[in-house]
Amino acid sequence: MTHRTVIVGAGIAGVSAAAALRSAGYDGTIDLIGQEPELPYRRPPVSKEIVRGDKSADEIRIKKAEWYEQQGIGLRLGASVVGLDVDARAVRLSEGDPLLYDHLLLATGGRARSPWQAAGVRTLRGLADVPRLKDELAAKKAVVIVGAGLIGSEIAASARGLGCDVTLLETASLPLPRLLPPELGQMYVDLHRAEGTDLHTGVMVSSIEDHDGQTDVRAVDGRTWTAPVVVVAVGMDPHVELAEVAGIVIASPADGGGIVVDDRGRTSAPGVFAAGDVANQPNGVLGGRHRVEHWQGAQNHGTAVGKVMAGGDDAFVEVPWCWSDQYGANLQVAGWPEGSHDMVVHGSIADRDFIAYLLDDGVVRGAVSIGRPRDVRSARAWIGDHARLDEVLEPSA
Amino acid sequence: MKRWECQQCGFVYDEAEGWEEENIPPGTKWEDIPDDWTCPDCGAAKADFVMVEL
Numbered sequence: 001m002t003h004r005t006v007i008v009g010a011g012i013a014g015v016s017a018a019a020a021l022r023s024a025g026y027d028g029t030i031d032l033i034g035q036e037p038e039l040p041y042r043r044p045p046v047s048k049e050i051v052r053g054d055k056s057a058d059e060i061r062i063k064k065a066e067w068y069e070q071q072g073i074g075l076r077l078g079a080s081v082v083g084l085d086v087d088a089r090a091v092r093l094s095e096g097d098p099l100l101y102d103h104l105l106l107a108t109g110g111r112a113r114s115p116w117q118a119a120g121v122r123t124l125r126g127l128a129d130v131p132r133l134k135d136e137l138a139a140k141k142a143v144v145i146v147g148a149g150l151i152g153s154e155i156a157a158s159a160r161g162l163g164c165d166v167t168l169l170e171t172a173s174l175p176l177p178r179l180l181p182p183e184l185g186q187m188y189v190d191l192h193r194a195e196g197t198d199l200h201t202g203v204m205v206s207s208i209e210d211h212d213g214q215t216d217v218r219a220v221d222g223r224t225w226t227a228p229v230v231v232v233a234v235g236m237d238p239h240v241e242l243a244e245v246a247g248i249v250i251a252s253p254a255d256g257g258g259i260v261v262d263d264r265g266r267t268s269a270p271g272v273f274a275a276g277d278v279a280n281q282p283n284g285v286l287g288g289r290h291r292v293e294h295w296q297g298a299q300n301h302g303t304a305v306g307k308v309m310a311g312g313d314d315a316f317v318e319v320p321w322c323w324s325d326q327y328g329a330n331l332q333v334a335g336w337p338e339g340s341h342d343m344v345v346h347g348s349i350a351d352r353d354f355i356a357y358l359l360d361d362g363v364v365r366g367a368v369s370i371g372r373p374r375d376v377r378s379a380r381a382w383i384g385d386h387a388r389l390d391e392v393l394e395p396s397a
Numbered sequence: 398m399k400r401w402e403c404q405q406c407g408f409v410y411d412e413a414e415g416w417e418e419e420n421i422p423p424g425t426k427w428e429d430i431p432d433d434w435t436c437p438d439c440g441a442a443k444a445d446f447v448m449v450e451l
Contacts, residue, residue: 042405296438332406373408
């Protein structure tokens with residue numbers, strides 16, 4: 001009997017899993033179901049080249065349309081999965097017959113968190129969010145951005161590049177608080193200000209309301225910012241509902257949320273796997289569990305779980321790594337630099353040409369760099385090996 | 398010898414150094430790298446690289 005694989009979610013994790021299945025010689029059916037009507041695309045450029053208008057959607061496709069045909073992958077775009085029966089091993093779509101599976105991969109990603117609903121509020125997660133915001137930025141409208149994480153910071157840089165007046169608000173005392181240690185967060189304070197972005201930290205937003213064609217962002221301390229456009233970039237919530245209703249084990253929000261998987265991507269239901277942003281997975285380096293919301297993590301997790309679905313048995317262990325482009329500076333972050341650690345810096349932070357190693361008792365736990373991607377690559381391996389910096393660094397470095 | 402940077406993630410391919418991990422020897426010119434080669438870091442396509450002066 002033909003083996004049937006259904007993949008729900010056509011982002012990078014789902015597409016990578018499909019590719020890995022075929023590379024491993026899997027010859028059963030693959031149905032790849034995408035909620036968005038778009039041919040699968042790379043999400044990282046959305047907050048950068050796409051919203052700036054520097055690239056078109058067709059320039060960021062993960063694979064060409066022909067690839068899915070050549071690989072025998074049944075792509076169903078703009079399709080909603082409305083039910084999952086893990087006993088009958090069936091996925092129900094909003095239209096048509098249920099899809100029966102032997103293996104199911106949930107690679108459902110997440111949605112932009114949006115606690116406020118005012119008419120001027122925008123969020124940015126996918127291509128569908130782009131046209132209106134892109135037009136508003138191109139028209140040089142003033143914009144207030146709530147949240148100076150990666151997406152908020154990148155939109156701020158994109159909007160400044162287009163000549164908008166940009167106000168960037170952050171609850172924490174420094175930008176990129178989940179990513180950077182304080183010394184390096186300060187570098188981004190300086191960078192935003194040097195580029196003309198009006199950054200305010202320590203701002204706890206209490207309400208966002210429309211007011212005479214403008215939108216007011218009010219902080220708990222009474223400060224108020226007003227603009228025609230307000231972008232809310234305060235993180236994402238994983239799409240767990242389908243799994244949850246089916247009785248699959250979900251992590252609590254305090255544990256990062258998401259669908260609980262083991263180191264092979266297996267969920268609590270037989271034959272059901274999860275990968276990418278939605279997966280709450282074991283942290284194979286530091287222990288414990290985590291959920292990773294970066295491109296490379298989703299890509300490599302999808303690939304690894306796809307191999308397991310094809311019959312492999314390798315655990316997925318990876319050091320998180322991500323990059324960000326803001327005002328032309330390419331930031332790379334590896335491992336877990338955000339905690340309180342010792343820091344060793346090579347190069348110049350002020351010149352934005354450096355790598356900073358974050359250490360716990362001499363062991364490399366994280367690395368942050370601008371302009372030195374090769375050094376970050378080495379650091380990723382050291383972090384995975386629990387290497388001591390003084391033992392791996394060349395004396396000349 | 399030229400250097401090519403991935404426009405997505407910042408990875409730099411240096412013709413002088415090649416890319417040992419994938420058996421691309423030092424001195425390999427950009428045009429001699431297969432078109433289906435992808436960025437070792439982020440998986441972006443060869444077409445997503447641009448030549449950089451460093």
